[in-house]
Amino acid sequence: MKANATIIETSGLRRMFKGKNKGRGRGPSPDVEAVAGVDLRVEAGEIFGFLGPNGAGKTTTLRILSTLLAPTSGTARVAGFDVARQAVEVRRRIGYVAQAGGSYRESTGREELVIQGRLFGMSKAEAGRRAEEILAALDLTEAGDRTCGTYSGGMRRRLNIGIGMVHRPELLFLDEPTTGLDPQARARMWDEIRKLRKTGTTVFLTTHYLEEADALCDRLAIIDHGRIVAEGSPSDLKRQIAGDVVTVGVNGHGDKVVKLLQAQPFVREACLEDGLVRLYVDRGEEAVPSVLRLLDRNGLAPSTMNLHRPSLDDVFLKKTGRSLRESAA
């Protein structure tokens, strides 16, 4: 795969849902604009996250991009083809794992992988080999001939991703891949997703977990009420909000330290608060050693030092006026 090729590009993507007119005595419900003008660019090879509360339009956007739903207006090109007019070409190149899963509880894992391969045009032997390969990669070889209904939650999710990977798609869509998993299974799933990136597969996932977006995604877009409110790498987004805060305990030399640090180009602002020096900096991880060296050189060894970084929730709060943790609950 070419580096830095754009694999998803949307412009003015909108999707309306008709309101239901049969509300019992509650009058007609209004039409809903689930996706309200989304412009998006995803580069090949990255893990791109779509972060937002439930009902923000994540799944609707995902369904448009994976050809399941036609946009009301706007265009989307996925893997080089238009999702509305060249749906079959798009489908050949993408994998899609719905929130509902995709594997049937009465089929075995192997059967599901094999039929998926054959629906993509593989021969029986080829699909069998590929199924074997995927079962082994996902640590499911022993469970391969058991029906999916007997799998644990984590195993079933891994199988579902395996089903989406059978035809080696350039791009894999994952709708809330870890919702409802226990922490251990979630960590395991993150590892699998990172492995995909190593093979060059672009991963586009939705999540309402801040930690997941932060830990897993190279870049992400925050969506709320059908609109993208912020886009960038997790660290860029957080930096754009407030910068990092470094607090330094200085044993009474407060004023001197503030004066010294204010003169440094990497410090946005420095002030004294409750005997602690608070520094607002762009990159906390680089500021900490610089501050240490500087104070050391001036004979002002600090007693304590703390780095506080804004979270993605601070970003969400700033952009939408609400906390995602509250919205998601």
Added chain:
Amino acid sequence: MRTANDTWLIFERSTILTLRNPIWVFMGLAQPILYLLLFGPLLKNVASMPGFPPGGAFNVFVPGILVMTALFSSVFVGFGLCDELREGVVERMRVTPMSRVAMLLGRSLRDVVFLLCQALVLVVLSIPFGLSINGTGVAIAFALLALVGLVMSPLSYTLALILGSEDALAPTVNAIALPLLLLSGVMLPMSLAPDWLQTLASANPLYHAVAATRALFNAGLYDREVLIGVVVMAALAGLMIAVGARSFSRAAA
């Protein structure tokens, strides 16, 4: 080619899934036997009533039971699909390049094969009870039953795709199947019915399927009813397959 290939894959998959549930297979085959054993004995006396059409009791009764079996065997198949919808199977397959017609046809052909097996058991077991058969007649009758299946099974899948859950599907299917059945002359020949009921029945496609099947087991192959039944059911089957395939390609659930 793509459609044929995909249809075969879905047919194979759904057949394996059906056979994995031996209770359903057993129940499906036991049903016609129950009719023979528990309903058949009533026929001896009914057949002597005025207005009962000519032909032995079983030659009038079995064709009706055959159509009823075809109806019941195929009109409830949407229930299985609700399960697959919930688990995201249909959605997953819609994001493959596979043929949309195949999603429907693979499943419906499984349903047809299953109902023809039931029909075969019924016909074979009825011979000792006094059913007389003609090879060509039975072959055409089976083709007609297959068409009944190809109307009802796509209808059931379409409803499942629209309604999405068993809770909504059950009353809907019952509301459709019961009047179809009562107005088909399956239980007793419509010749026993008052005129207004006969008029109403003639608007029921299933009535023509029953009349055609009955003709094939009695009057012969060249009866007008046979032609009407085959044409009506073939046209409806074509329509329902088109509607069903369309529902699969735009399923929202």
